[in-house]
Amino acid sequence: MCGITPPIIELIEKEIIARLIKQIASNLSDSGKKVMEEVVEKKQ
Numbered sequence: 001m002c003g004i005t006p007p008i009i010e011l012i013e014k015e016i017i018a019r020l021i022k023q024i025a026s027n028l029s030d031s032g033k034k035v036m037e038e039v040v041e042k043k044q
Contacts, residue, residue: 025036 028036
């Protein structure tokens with residue numbers, strides 16, 4: 001491992017993270033969703 005991550009693994013990791021975020025967001029209350037949306041907007 002020379003510190004080079006194959007693109008496929010990176011894509012899979014991003015997909016897993018994206019699904020986790022969606023799952024967490026769907027489980028949150030409306031006020032929680034608003035906070036999550038604000039955090040996401042700040043990151044972009």
